[in-house]
Amino acid sequence: MAGCKTDQGKFYPLFDQVVLLSAPADVLLARVKARTNNPYGERNGERDAVLNHLATVEPLLRATATIEIDATAPVERIVQQLEELAEH
Known part of the structure; x- marks a missing residue:
């Protein structure tokens, strides 16, 4: 799952840090399945899209992030x- 725009990189110089919150596929799929406030992810195609984005988009985000935080850690x-x- 990603919240991205194709031109987001042009804004990176305006920030001190660019943070990537990452979690493995099984965690992302479990979170999508468990949530009750958004129907996205209920269909197989949507879950497949999550996995596709994880494989194709996350490496691009990782390459431009200044830090990566493990989003499986407690929210605190x-x-x-x-x-x-x-x-x-």
Whole structure:
């Protein structure tokens, strides 16, 4: 799953950090399946798209990120890591 735009790279110089929140495929699919506030991911084709984006888009995002954070960590730890980045 990705929230991307083809021209997002032109904005990167405006930021101190570009963070990639990553999680393995099984975690992403479990999260999509478990959520109740969005129907996306209920169909096989949508789950296939998640896996396709993970394989094709995430490497591009990783190449341009300045830091990668493991999104399988507890949300409190992720927030702490983001706050620490903001302090520098």
